Amino acid sequence: MRRTAVVTGASSGIGEATARLLADRGFRVVCAARRAERVEALAAGIGGVAVACDVSVDADVARLAEAAGGVVHVLVNNAGGALGLEAVADADVDLWRQMYETNVLGTLKVTKALLPALVAAGGDGIIVNVGSIAGLLAYEGGGGYTVAKHGVHVMTETLRLELFDQPVRVTEIAPGMVHTEEFSLTRFGGDRERADRVYEGVPGPLVADDVAEAVVWMATRPAHVNVDLLVLKPRAQAAPHKVHRLPS
Template sequence: MSEQQGPVTRTAVVTGASGGIGAATARLLAREGFTVVCAARRLDRVQALAEEVGGVAVQCDVTDPDDVARLAEVVGPRLDVLVNNAGGAHGLDPVETARVEDWERMYAVNVIGTLRVTQALLPALRVSGAGIVVNVGSTAGRVAYEGGGGYTAAKHAVAVMTETLRLELVDQPVRVTEVAPGMVRTEGFALTRFGGDRERADAVYAGVAEPLVAEDVADAIVWMATRPAHVNVDLLVIKPRAQAAQHKVHREP
């Protein structure tokens, strides 16, 4: 992306931007004055989003090295904000009977995808002189729960990767942060987890009057990303008031 004359245009990349937290984050970053590179597998959806926010659409599967290389080419030599949001959960089976393919898919997207994109864009983040990486983790990256072995393993890995990268870049002009949401009701997360089973997806939120929504998490991400360059918000855990812990959720009768 070519630099404009005059003040440097601030740019941001959001992966998994085709819906939910990613799309909400792209919209809010655009309102804050960023040119947003909206990256996701579903090109039609990110094209519509990019047109809406005055950004750039890139079709990108974060597990595909060629796609990630193309994303880096579009971004160019300078980047201010990277939001690694692409991820997701598949299945809610016990470890004993879980599908290995589900675990592999979750690890590939949540962990290896985040790694690929971060490696590809770190040089551009350094050039900005005040770059920031915001990894979208989860409270599942801190607490185990029955049936969540594959997802919690992946999100624990994201948490440790974030902590390790922060140590390794302590002398670099790049901040490394994580936002860890709890129960967030978006149009796709639970449906994806249960293979499109609407009844099971809806049951996740049954009786919870006010789960988080995508805009709540986006607000947290953008707040983190727009702190002064010397301020690093290592970890921000955000949950609805009704969720005291992974296993403790108040549900109305």
């Protein structure tokens, strides 16, 4: 019987790449994302299951759990994202709330809903939370996002402590600069010029497939191996605020 994996935020970027790679490894992949058309196309292409799901909405999460079924082997909590780059003094409270609800409360809701199915996997269950180096370090202009990703990081650590005697592994991957089609575009409200400047001159930022390969590697270690935290950055990036750029 095929093992089941659930990937949230699967309509693009890291989530889509992870879903494709898990399907290549033989998993039945339940692909969840808000954009129904995109996630349906993805699921059709990989032989998976599509669920239109906003992880901050209880009814959507309940439908996701139903579609996943009674046994889930891998949960990749990838839904999230960054909005804005204002200083704390100029923060848009609504954007902070949206980031917190998606990154933190969305991860919480999906984990709660699927935890019984992960336990039912009989020792083969694993949670991979997609965090960020923003969850480990602070940087100017990143207040709302760093707060949200710090929340994901501490939730992961807490859950691991609370489930220490349960047959479920709890892990986190914290990527640095990843050049995907939408992350920075979303952060800057669709401003393509500002989004492109984030990666301008950077030799070899990570791409979605780099992170997906690491996620799947973590998820397919032997059942007794727990990769607590994997930090993944491009060679050009030493820290969120320190990135090597080639002269234009």
